[in-house]
Amino acid sequence: MASPEHPRPAPWWERGVIYQIYPRSFQDSNGDGVGDLAGIERRLDHVASLGVDAVWLSPIFPSPMADFGYDVADYTGVDPLFGDLVAFDRLLRAVHARGLKLLLDFVPNHSSDRHPWFVESRASRSNPKRDWYIWRDPGPNGGPPNNWTSDMGGSAWEYDPWTRQYYLHAFLKEQPDLNWRNPEVRAAMTDVLRFWFDRGVDGFRIDVLWHMVKAEGLPDNPLNPDYRPELGEKFKVLQLHSANQPEVHEIAASFRKLADDYGDRLLVGEICLPLDTLMRYYGSADAPGVHLPFNFQLMDTPWRADALRQVIASYEAALPPGGWPNWVMGSHDAPRIAAKLGEAQARVAAMLLLTLRGTPTLYQGDEIGIGEVAIPPDRVHDPQDLRQPGLGLGRDRSRTPMAWDAGPNGGFSDAEPWLPLHPDWATRNVAAQEGERTSMLNLYRALLALRRAREALSIGDVSLLDAPDGVLDYERSHGAERLRILLNLTGDRIAVPWRGEPLLSTLGGDPEPGMLRADEGLVIA
Structure with a gap:
């Protein structure tokens, strides 16, 4: 243990920044309109030039793509759409050669219904793998065993006429839930993690970690008294028994122990739960959990300084002792930042994300300010949107391809992309913004460079300060270094008494002394 005179150096992920890549939409290398591993390798210099520290890839495993890779048919392979293990190893070497880390997306709650495990499980009630999934007899009325709902809409149970039982699926029927109470499942999935760690992967983002264990006896969930149809069918009931069970923490601790056995590895948990419950996923001193339980609060909080x-x-x-914070504003599941806030405030949001205490995760395309993308009805792919049309739940708008230049299809592909690009791609692309000193891209680069240069921004403390209405004001400090961040969340000029050396403005140019310009963020030394 490090002494107070020689404190333990911060692990890379405390100082670092994670960049999420959605492989289907980053870069196509073979002209089929879909991104792939070779395409990611081709664009790694762009990622490195941002100043991030790690790349997280959404699923690349063999899959029927019912839910675009989150229905895994082989946990230790690469889908031919993206390449193969040789291409993966080449990409991993290229990532490491640039001083970056590589994280994969681990999907432990469910597999594809075409995974060999489920094919066996479904073959008969007596199959050795029957208990690898969650099967139950019909309820008293011949219908589903209980009232649990799928996050994709409808019942969470699918009837199998061959064996005359229902199987559980928290998401699509093509995504049957694994039975994590079965030690053989735990052993097999631990071997999956070990396979990728042995290959040199630096960590995992763990998909829907809080869903992995279900209550014994599978009782009905309580009805949601605040349910409204526009929320989506999954909110008809409260997920009291179908998720967030106490036993999941022991599983998370076992994942953590394995990661720690490999050295400086990182586990990020996707956990969409209230704050007090989220904090339990850090674990305890005796049984640490995931390093970073994803904090999605910036996605849902009203864009007001007070909020x-x-x-x-x-x-x-709320953070437990030793718990390191993290922040997320964009992802493959959430509306684009610029679509929600507009171009001007998206710049302020970038400064917020990259100057708060904790590890930030960036999502591809936000660095060029991709905004709203209308997906024509005949090009909708997202099963969540197709199953519950008209509710605005579609995620395709956040998964559209990157635009690299003003060439055909934005330089993403020689063929028509699988999803349409954003409407202003001919001018909103990486090449166009490279040459604009005050572009969104160069703002992100400047923020990341400042974060790397100033330890107050990477590992320093944070103190919230009083500020006029519409302004968020806080200080980051480390040792003798003090930096002040002022964010104007309005379209009005606001008088703010500040002194010091302006290091960076989201608007560029010279800030006005004692004033914040409309839609301006400032970092002041």
Whole structure:
């Protein structure tokens, strides 16, 4: 253990920044309109030039693509759509050669219904793998065993006429839930993690970690008294028994122990739960959990200074001893930042994300400010949108391809992309923004360079300060270094008494002394 005079150096992921790549939409290398591993390798210099520290890839495993890779048919392979293990190893070497880390997306709650495990499980009630999944007899009325709902809409149970039982699926029927109470499942999935760690992977983002264990006896969930149809069918009931069971923490601890056995590896848990419950996924001193339980609060908080201040204060106060914070604003599942906030405030949001205390995760395309993308009805792919049309639940709009230049299809592919590009791709692309000093891309680069140069921004403390209405004001400090961040979340000029050396403005140019310009964020030394 490090002494107070020689404190333990911060692990890379505390100082670092994670960049999420959605492989289907980053770069196509073979002209089929879909991104792949060779395409990612081709664009790694762009990723490195941002100043991030790690790349997280959404699923690349063999899959029928019912849910675009989150229905895994082989946990230790690569889907031919993206390449093969040789291409993966080449990409991993290229990532490491640039001083970056590589994280994979681990999907432990469910497999594809075409995974050999489920094919066996479904073959008969007496099959040795029957208990690898969750099977139950019909309910008293001949229908589903209980009232649990799928996150994709409808019942969470699918009837199998061959064996005359229902199987559980928290998502699509093509994604049967694994039975994590079965030690053979745990052993097999631990071997999956070991396979990729042995290959040199630096960590995992664990998909829907809180869903993995279900209550014994599978009782009905309580009805949601606040349910409204526009929320989606999954909110008809409260997931009291179908998710977030106490036993999941022991599983998370076992994942952590394995990761720690391999050295400086990182586990990020996807956990969409209230703050007090989220904090339990850090584990305890005796049984640590995941390093970073994903914190999605910035996605859902109203874009007001008072609301953000409260969220930051509450989150910091809730962290357990030794728990390191993290922040997320965009992902493959959430609306684009610029679509929600507009171009001007998306720049302020970038400064917020990259100057808060904790590890930030960026999502591809946000660095060029991709905004709203309308997906024509005949090009909708997202099963969540197809199953519950008209509710605005579609995720395709966040998964559209990157635009690299003004060439055909934005330089993404020689063929028509699998999803349409954003409408202004001819001018909103990486090449166009490279040459604009005040572009969104160069703002992200400047913020990341400043974060790397100033330890107050990477590992320093944070203190929230009083500020005029519409302004978020906080200080980052490390040793003798003090940096002040001022964010104007309005379209009005606001008088703010500040002194010091402006290091960076989201608007560029010279800030006005004692004033914040409309839609301006400032870092001041």
